[in-house]
Amino acid sequence: MPGGPSRSARQWTYDACVRDTDLYRRILGLESPWKVDRVELDVKQQRVDVYAAHAKRKTWPCPECGRACGLHDHDEERTWRHLDSCQFQTHLHASVPRIRCDEHGVRQVRVPWAEPRSRFTLLFERFAIDVLLETDVLGAARILDISWDEAHGIMGRAVKRGLMRREHKVPEYVGIDEKAIARGQRYATIVCDLRDGHVVEMAPERTRESVVRCFGRFSLDELADIKAVAMDMWEPFVRTVGAMLPEAKAKIVFDRFHIVSHMNDAIDIVRRRENHALRAEGDDRLVGSKHMWLYAAENLPEHYAADFSLLRRANLRTSRAWAIKETLRELWDQPTHAAGEAWYKRWHFWATHSRLQPVKKVAKMIRRHLDGVLAYFTHRITNSASEALNSTIQMIKKRAFGFRSFDN
Numbered sequence: 001m002p003g004g005p006s007r008s009a010r011q012w013t014y015d016a017c018v019r020d021t022d023l024y025r026r027i028l029g030l031e032s033p034w035k036v037d038r039v040e041l042d043v044k045q046q047r048v049d050v051y052a053a054h055a056k057r058k059t060w061p062c063p064e065c066g067r068a069c070g071l072h073d074h075d076e077e078r079t080w081r082h083l084d085s086c087q088f089q090t091h092l093h094a095s096v097p098r099i100r101c102d103e104h105g106v107r108q109v110r111v112p113w114a115e116p117r118s119r120f121t122l123l124f125e126r127f128a129i130d131v132l133l134e135t136d137v138l139g140a141a142r143i144l145d146i147s148w149d150e151a152h153g154i155m156g157r158a159v160k161r162g163l164m165r166r167e168h169k170v171p172e173y174v175g176i177d178e179k180a181i182a183r184g185q186r187y188a189t190i191v192c193d194l195r196d197g198h199v200v201e202m203a204p205e206r207t208r209e210s211v212v213r214c215f216g217r218f219s220l221d222e223l224a225d226i227k228a229v230a231m232d233m234w235e236p237f238v239r240t241v242g243a244m245l246p247e248a249k250a251k252i253v254f255d256r257f258h259i260v261s262h263m264n265d266a267i268d269i270v271r272r273r274e275n276h277a278l279r280a281e282g283d284d285r286l287v288g289s290k291h292m293w294l295y296a297a298e299n300l301p302e303h304y305a306a307d308f309s310l311l312r313r314a315n316l317r318t319s320r321a322w323a324i325k326e327t328l329r330e331l332w333d334q335p336t337h338a339a340g341e342a343w344y345k346r347w348h349f350w351a352t353h354s355r356l357q358p359v360k361k362v363a364k365m366i367r368r369h370l371d372g373v374l375a376y377f378t379h380r381i382t383n384s385a386s387e388a389l390n391s392t393i394q395m396i397k398k399r400a401f402g403f404r405s406f407d408n
């Protein structure tokens with residue numbers, strides 16, 4: 001929102017936000033006996049403080065065993081960071097009751113809006129984990145305005161929640177992905193359930209050991225229930241999954257997302273070399289074009305359209321590499337395994353006769369892994385978590401528009 005709404009419009013929005021305590025109750029997911037007691041707004045600090053209180057109640061469930069226990073006292077007021085409302089940092093305050101359980105002693109009761117010990121509400125954590133999956137911890141910390149340790153803690157709790165939700169059931173369709181978790185090539189290996197995108201397990205680095213640690217949570221019987229795994233053509237992963245899953249050869253799918261991203265890397269190398277050569281002759285057509293080539297044709301942002309339409313038609317090595325990549329994406333539209341295989345053979349001939357070394361290299365890599373690439377036609381899976389970038393950008397936009405988006 002360039003410039004943002006006018007002063008008076010903003011003031012109106014603040015008022016609408018703040019006066020509606022019922023709206024806050026819903027946004028925060030407060031359930032009976034909890035309600036919003038009052039809301040305080042600090043325009044200068046761009047901050048909203050919501051105070052929750054509960055109706056009087058003699059007994060509360062023990063957080064451990066659920067038994068109704070007598071109220072003991074109230075802890076000191078605690079604060080949780082919630083999703084921003086109207087671009088104001090929003091904090092929830094409450095004094096949490098403590099009960100005395102015969103078996104578990106004096107315990108703080110569970111609150112419906114947050115995990116025990118977390119300083120963030122569940123909705124904030126849910127949003128944070130989406131941001132974390134698309135960027136590194138440092139980037140997420142910056143976007144969310146939280147510390148590195150806090151971002152890291154949220155990630156840990158999300159993984160735990162994923163594990164708890166799983167109730168020890170292995171997903172049928174699994175995605176293995178690697179994410180940069182910090183600047184300087186530090187990676188994490190992430191295993192997720194492809195049906196709902198939940199993170200199932202996570203381990204540091206991207207090595208054989210990372211995969212062993214992720215899959216090691218399951219028994220061999222459970223691993224046998226995995227129907228297919230979407231992953232990159234990355235030898236340490238391939239060998240390890242091959243060793244851990246029975247009949248793995250038929251279950252590994254080298255997925256579209258990773259294959260296209262190898263092609264994007266190849267285009268980038270071709271472009272860098274060609275740009276270097278052209279500039280030596282005083283031709284700077286490719287200068288500043290790096291990002292244009294990495295979009296799928298249909299996703300190219302409007303502001304690149306005019307420049308890019310000239311470039312892609314030009315007789316350039318880079319435009320040829322790009323056309324080969326765009327064409328490759330049609331592989332996954334083929335109706336059957338046999339059609340896919342025949343289609344691939346034609347593409348492979350084109351790519352390997354392109355005189356573009358980086359493109360040839362990727363084509364040969366795909367060829368070596370062709371069974372796993374074509375396994376797509378059996379299982380029809382792809383690493384959707386990695387393709388969720390667009391939806392996360394949508395979420396960030398929604399967040400920028402404040403509470404209205406969360407009303408539904």
Ligand SMILES: [Zn+2]
Nearest residue numbers: 062065101104
């Ligand atoms: Zn108890």
